[in-house]
Amino acid sequence: MSNDLLRDISQFGLVQQLGVPRIPVLRRHEPGAPLLDGPALVGAVGAGRFAEPVRALLKAAGIADAGDEGKLAAVVLDASAVRTIDELAEVQQFLTPTMRRLQPCGRVLLIAPEPDDTDPEAAAVAHAFDGLIRSIGKELRAGATANLLVTAPHTDPAALDPSVRFFLSGRSAYVDGQVVHVTQPVGEPVDPAPVDDPALVDKPLAGRIAAVTGAARGIGAAVAETLARDGATVVAIDVPAAGEALAKVANRIGGTALQLDITAPDAPQRLVTHLKERYGRVDVVVHNAGITRDKLLANMDADRWNAVLAVNLRAQLAINAALGDVLSSTGRIVCVASTSGIAGNRGQTNYAASKAGVIGMVRALAPQLAERGVTINAVAPGFIETEMTAKMPLGTREAGRRINSLRQGGLPVDVAETIGWLARAENGGVTGQTVRVCGQSLLGA
Numbered sequence: 001m002s003n004d005l006l007r008d009i010s011q012f013g014l015v016q017q018l019g020v021p022r023i024p025v026l027r028r029h030e031p032g033a034p035l036l037d038g039p040a041l042v043g044a045v046g047a048g049r050f051a052e053p054v055r056a057l058l059k060a061a062g063i064a065d066a067g068d069e070g071k072l073a074a075v076v077l078d079a080s081a082v083r084t085i086d087e088l089a090e091v092q093q094f095l096t097p098t099m100r101r102l103q104p105c106g107r108v109l110l111i112a113p114e115p116d117d118t119d120p121e122a123a124a125v126a127h128a129f130d131g132l133i134r135s136i137g138k139e140l141r142a143g144a145t146a147n148l149l150v151t152a153p154h155t156d157p158a159a160l161d162p163s164v165r166f167f168l169s170g171r172s173a174y175v176d177g178q179v180v181h182v183t184q185p186v187g188e189p190v191d192p193a194p195v196d197d198p199a200l201v202d203k204p205l206a207g208r209i210a211a212v213t214g215a216a217r218g219i220g221a222a223v224a225e226t227l228a229r230d231g232a233t234v235v236a237i238d239v240p241a242a243g244e245a246l247a248k249v250a251n252r253i254g255g256t257a258l259q260l261d262i263t264a265p266d267a268p269q270r271l272v273t274h275l276k277e278r279y280g281r282v283d284v285v286v287h288n289a290g291i292t293r294d295k296l297l298a299n300m301d302a303d304r305w306n307a308v309l310a311v312n313l314r315a316q317l318a319i320n321a322a323l324g325d326v327l328s329s330t331g332r333i334v335c336v337a338s339t340s341g342i343a344g345n346r347g348q349t350n351y352a353a354s355k356a357g358v359i360g361m362v363r364a365l366a367p368q369l370a371e372r373g374v375t376i377n378a379v380a381p382g383f384i385e386t387e388m389t390a391k392m393p394l395g396t397r398e399a400g401r402r403i404n405s406l407r408q409g410g411l412p413v414d415v416a417e418t419i420g421w422l423a424r425a426e427n428g429g430v431t432g433q434t435v436r437v438c439g440q441s442l443l444g445a
Helices: 003-018 051-060 085-099 120-139 157-168 218-229 240-253 267-279 302-326 349-370 394-402 412-422
Strands: 040-044 072-078 102-113 145-151 179-182 209-213 233-238 256-259 282-287 327-336 375-381 434-437
Touching (some): 040 051, 072 085, 102 120, 102 157, 120 179, 157 179, 209 218, 218 240, 233 240, 233 267, 240 256, 256 267, 267 302, 282 302, 302 327, 302 349, 327 349
Parallel strands (some): 072 102, 102 145, 209 233, 209 282, 233 256, 282 327, 327 375, 375 434
16 A cells, blocks of 8 residues: 555544545646636736736636636736725725635735835735735635735836746645745846747746756655756756665656765865856756754754754855856746744754745845846745655644645645746746745744
């Protein structure tokens, strides 16, 4: 009997015994799948600039415009011009009738303004959207999600295109209750693939060179596979001890394997030399490698602390500093943080500190790298079904699966899909962000 089947049986048994709701089956991306599996309702409150471009995108993708009745695969509301409490009430009046119409695995996507700190009411209303979207996410059922795009007054509607596609699609299945700020793209704008061309839509990373650390197994292997599926040439990187597993991943995706201990003093230069000699450049760098050495702080020794900080944070800083001109002008750096770095976790002071450090690094580097047309972002996974979580005690494992709005653990591919979105050349308007891939965990922000 497979581990997945045993897991399903155990989950079903607990569902029956505890009387909790059934676990929804999430709509995940499959190559060739449509952007949505039903009609969408697009609306606006005030003089927003984004509703019409979103309508045009959906029309080009073959998505029907929903009327006043029937089920909805998605609700998109452009509230980017909302500045008063009275206008916020119009947002509620638009959204309330749509909630019961949303079909399983539906999408709610709001577009809101950046807070204007010179106007107290406008600032209050802009911040109100944070609480609104997180609450919607917790009210939705059957695998539906709600997310928020925050836009500045100067943001070109085209800059939202990659994010709108991601949050409406099956690629964002386990991303819920998130707030993503979209600005004018760094560097030269890159046009996204035409949404009516399935071949190009399914290969958004075609021609891009990607380096992925910790790629031999788990989330790292899923990232390598997903980036390759989307058209990238992948350099899979891991420690020599994982060489056999690493080679299998590289062979499976048609990429190359590089055995490298990223904590070694010469590791950054060895990586840069390899990329330059083999490919001439790198377009995407994914810092996925990470370790845990759990212990209560009262029992923490220096070796455990230093080992975790060396792999999870120090190595990322060193590699980023060494990339230099080998990183292309549409370079995308994506770092794997953790919800432990946001909410903390008992027995993980070293791990949580390292992952919170990753978030701080991303914020600090974003404006520096923007001058070169490069973005840097982080993803923060929550409870993801991996070999490591499969070894947890049953009670702990089930609790981890249940404490989020989607009532289940995520899959490695959910993290990989989010990284793939951030890795796109046309996604230059999202930088300095940390996006949780946690099904809107009840722990943390």
